[in-house]
Amino acid sequence: MWTYLIASPYNKMSLYHLTSLSLSVIPRENNGALPLNSSNMSPSAPVSCKTDNTSHMWTRAVFLISVCVVVYGQSNTSSVLFAFQSLYDSTGGWGGNDVCNFFGVSCIPSQNGRIITAVRLQYNNLTNGIPSNWPSAVLQMRSLNLSGNALSSLPPNMNSLNSLQSLDVSGNLLDRVPIMTSCPLLLFSAGNNKISGDVQDILGRLPSTIQSVSLKGNQLKGTVPSLDGLPSLLSLDVSFNAISYIYADLSTSKLSSLNVQYNAISTLPLFPSTLSALIISGNNLALSTSIFLGNVPPQLMQLEASSCGLKGDVSVLPQLLYLRKLDLSLNRVVGQIPSLVSTANLTFLNISNNGITGDLSGISQNNRLQYLDGNNNVLTGTLDPLYNCVNLKYIDLSSNSIGGIIPEFLGNFKSLGYVDLGRNSISGSFPDFIVNLPSLFYLDLMFNVITGGLPEEWGSHLVYLSLAFNQITGTIPEGIYSLGPQLRALILQGNFLTGPITPTITSLTGLTTLYAGGNLLIGSIPSMPSSIQSIVLNLNQFSGDFPASLCQLPQLSFLDISHNAIHSTLPDCLGQMSSLSVLQAAQNQLYGQLPASLSNLSALIDLDLSNNNLEGHISALSDLSQLRILDLSDNYLSGSIDVFASLQNIVSLSMSYNNFSGDIPV
Template structure:
C-alpha cells in the first residue's frame, strides 16, 4: 500500500497514527509545509520501503526506530531543518538502501564508515550540511553508485594532505555519473587517477577546496563530462590541450587558481560550451579567436589575468553571449565594430586595459545591455550618440579615458540608469540637469575641467555666453573684487563661528538607537563567511583595526568578491562600533562611500557570538598603503601623482559634503584618516569605517537636542595625520554649500587649530579664483 500526498501544501505536523498503517510500503509527503519532528511511530512500519519527507520544515532528530527498518530502499529527508549525527552502523542496519538523501539539513558528524555495506546504493546526498571529517576510502565498494553529492559541507580538514584519497577509490564505481565535492575542506594534491573515473561521469565538481597540483593531461578520458569545476583552489600549471576533446562539455569553471600559460585554442572545438570561466589566474597571451566557434556560449569570463593582444572579432560575433568579462588585463587595440552583433549581451566589462580608439556607435545595437564598463582605458573622441538606444542600461562606466566633446543630452532619458561615471575625461560644455543628472550621488563628472552648469551640488562654473573681450575683462575684475570682499567678510565671520563651536561643545548627548540593516540586504550566515574567506585564513587577511580584522572573500552564490570585517567582540566597544556602523550605513549611499553589502549577526561553530560586516572589495587597498608603503608591500613600486592625489582629496570631500548635507540626518565620521580611505580599481576614493560615527540634529538652533558630542578629539587615539586635515578642510570648503557647513566638518578638531584652517582655506580660495579667471582670458 502506498500513501502519496506530496506537493499539496500540507501544514502542521505529521500525524503519529500513520504509524498504525502496518501494510504501508511507500510514504511520500515531500514538497509540503510540514513542521515539527518526525514521529517515532513511523518506525513501526515494518514493511516500509520508501520514505520521502524532503522539502518541508521538519526539525529535530531522526527517530532511532527508523534506522531499524531494514526493508527501507529509499530514505529521503533532504531540505529540512533536521540535525544530529547519523549512526555509524547505518550501512549495517539498512542493508537494502539504494537512495540515501540527507542534504540540506543541519546534520553534523562524519559519514558512516559502514555505508559501503549497503552495497546497492545508487544515490548518496550529504551536501549542504555540516558533515565533517574524512570520507571513507572504501566507497569504491559501491559498484552501483551513480550519484555522490557532498558539496557545500565541511568534509576534510584532517591531518596531512590525504583528504582526496577517496577519489582513487571511486575509480571502481564504473557507473558513476555525478560527483560534487565543491566547497569543503578537502586538502591535498589533485590525484592523476581522476582521469580513470567512470566514463559515464557528466559532472565533476572539486572547486572551493585547498587543492594543489595540476590538471592531468589525460582529462579528456572523461569524454562525457557536461560540467567540470576546479575553481577557488591552488591548482597550478597550464590548461591541458586535451580539454578540447571534451565535446559534451557545457560548463568549464577553472577560475581563481594559479593557472598560467596560454588559453588552449582547442577549447574552440567544444562547440556546445555555454559557460567558460577562467578569471583570476595568471594566463597570458592572446584570447584565442577559435572561441568564436562556441556559438552557444552565454558567459565568458577571462578577467584578472595577464592577457594581451587585441580582442578577437570572432568572439564578439557570438550571438548568444549574455555576459563578457575581459577587464583587468593588458588588451590593446580598439573595441571591434562586431560588438554590435551581440544582441543578447547584458554585461560587458572591459575596464583596466589599454584599449584605444573611439567607442563604437554599434554598441547601441545591444538593446539588452544593462552593465557597460569601459573605464581606465585610452578611448578617445565623443561619447557615441548610438548609446541612446540602450534603454535597459543600469550602470554606465566610461571614466578615466580621453573622451571629449559634450555630454549627450540623450543620457537624461535613460529610464532605469542607476549610476553613470564620466569622470576623468576631457568633456566640455553644459552638464544636463534632468534624469539621472538630478541626483549628484548617482553620477560623477569629476576631473572634466571644461564642464559647466549642471545642478548646484556640482558647484561648476556657470556656462557663459560668448561676448566681447572688453566685457570679459570687466567680468574678471568684478569677480576678483568680489572674491577679495568675500575673503574679508569670511575672516570677520570666523570669530562668530568660534563662538558657535564653543556653544556646540556644551550640547547634551542623545545618541540615536542603533538598528541593524534592513531586510532588503543579502542574508548570509557564519557558514557562508567561513567558506568565503577560506576559514578566515591569514592568506585572505587584508587589514586589522581596533575592533576586528578584515578578510577578502568570495561568496559562493554569485562569485562576488567582498571584504569581510569581523568584529573582535572581546574588545571593549566592538559591539557598540558594530551597531554604530550598521546605523550609519543603512540609509546612506554615495559613490565615494564604501558600499555595504550586508551584515551578519550570528553564532560561530563554537556557539560564540559572531558579528561581521560585508563591504564591496576595494582592490587598491587603503590610501595609507599608498602614502606610506611597507618595504615589502605590494605598493612599493607605485606612487600617487599630483592629479591622483587631488582626485582622492576631492572624492573624500565629496563624501563628507554628502554626509553633512544630503543624507537626511547629518553624519560626522570622527575617524577620518588615510587607512579609512579605500581605493577601487579606478583609484576612486571611498570613505569607510563608520564605527565612531555620530548623528547631528537637523535643527541648528536646537543645540540642546544635538545628537552628538563634540567634546575633545574623536577617532584614533593620539593620531592626527600631518597636513591631511588641512587638505580635507580645503576640499570641503570648496565643495560645501556654505562656509559654515565647511566649518562644521572640523567640529571634532582642536579649537586653537580652527582659525588656522580658516585662514589657509580662505587664502586657497583666492588663489583658485584668480587662476580660474586668468585661465579664461
C-alpha cells in the same frame, strides 16, 4: 440504459442556492450522444461556457449529472451537484457532450460503458476545498492530480475512494491530511503545503499499501517513525520541514529512497539494506566522515550529504562500489580525494567548499563521470588525470591551486558544456580548441596566468565567457562578436588587450554584461546592443565624445567609463537613461556644465564625476533623492552647497577642490 440527463433551470442561479431541477431523460441512439443545446431542452436560458460565473456553474452541473449517468445509469444528484463544484478549468469550465473528452478527465472502456480513471486539474487556479460528497461516477477513479492550485482542504471521507491509487495535491494550501487508511493508495504527494503536526501522525493516516510518500516543504515536526505500519513503503521524502529525529532502527523497512534534507536531524538510524538513495543534506550531523560513511549501506547509489557539518579525513575510506552520485559539498572534509570515488559507476561528484588537498588522480579512472565540482578546495597538480573522463559535461574546479596548461584532450570531450577553472594557476596560451567544443556554453578562466592572443574563430554556443585577469594580449577578435544572440556576458577586464571595440559588437543582440576595463583599448566607445545592462570600460585609453548612443540603451543600469581620455561635455540626453543606477566617469576630460536633464535620473544611487573639468552650478542634482554616493571632487563647480541638504540618502559625499560656497548642511 440512460445516457444523459439534461438539467435545465428556469433562471440562471448559483449552484449554492439551487433547490430544484427539471430533468429530461433522453435515450441513447446509435451509440451517439445528443448535443447539449436549447433545442433539446425545456425552455431555459441556453447553456454557455463563456458568459459569466453562473453559466460556469451551470455547465459544471450538466457535466456532473452526465458523469453519473454515463457510467452507472443513475442520478445521485445531491452528491453530484456539489462534488468538485469549485474544481473546474479556469479558462472556460467543463463543457461538451462527452465526459471523457472534458478537460483533465481520462476514461477506459468497461462492461457498462466507460469508467473515469483519472482527473488531472493541476495548475488550474482552483481554490477553496473539495466538498465531502463524492459522486459515484468517480468512486472508481484511480488517479487524482490537483497539484499547483490553492486548495485549502481535502474532504474527510477520502476513504470512500476505494480505487484511488495515486493522489497528488502538492503545491496547495492544505493544513492537514485526512485519514486514508482504506484507500489502496500507492502514491501520495502533498509537498509544499502548510501541513503541520507530528510526522508520525501524518504517516499513520496513510494505508499499508502506500509505496511513495512526499511531504516535503511543510511544517512537520517530531520523529520519522519505524515504518513498520507501512510495510510497502519504498520512497519517503520529508525534506524541508522541522523534523528532529529518525527512529533509531529502520533496518526492517523496505525503503529504497529516503530524503530528509534540510530538517533538524542530528543523529543517524540503522538504515535498511534495501536503501539505494540517501539525501540528508542541510542537517546538523556534526559527525566525522568515517563514522558517517561507515554507517551508510554499501549498496548506495545516491548519497547527498551537503552542509551537514561533516569533518575529518576522507582519504582512506572504503569504496561504495555502486555509487553513482556523491555530494559532500559545504562541509569540513579534509584529505585527498577519497578512494571511494574510484567506483566505475560514478557519474556525479560534488566535493566543493571543503579543505580537500592533493591532485585529481583519485578520479582518473572514472570514465562515466559527467559532473565534477571541486571548487573552493586546496587541490593542486594539473588537469592531466582527467584524461579518461571523456563523458564530462560539467567541470568546476575554480578557486584551487591547480597549475599547468589546459590539456588538448579536453577538445575531445564532446559533451562538455560548463567549464569553470577560474582562480587557479593555469598558464600557457589560450586553448583555441576549447572554443570549438560543440556543447560548450559556459567558459570561465579568470584569475589565471594565460598568455598570448585570442583565436579568430569561435564556436556559436557560448552564453558566458570570462577571461578576466590574465595576461592576454592582442586585439579583441571579430570572431567574438559573431558568437550570436545567445551570448549574455563578455568579461575581459584586467588583461593587456589593445585596439578598439568595433561597431560589430552590436551583433551580440542578447548581451547584458560587458566588462573590458583595465586593458589598453583605444578609440571611441561604439554603440552597444540594446540589451546591455552593465558596461565597465574603465582604466583604458578610450577617447572622443561621451557617446550619446548610450542614452538609447533602455536597460542600462551600470556604466563605468572612468579613467579614460573622453573629451566632451555630458550630453543633454543623459536624462533619458531612466534605468541608470551607477554612473562613474571620473578621471576623464569632461568639461562644461552638468545638463539639467541629470535630474531625471531617478534611479541613480552612485554618481562619480571627480577629476574632470566640469563647471557651473549643481542644481540638477537636487532631485536625485535616491543618491547614496556622490563624488564631485577636483572640478570647477560652483554655487551654494545648500543643494546637498535635499539628498537625504547620502552616505558618502566628496566635493573638495571646487568653488562651492555656503554653510555645510546638517
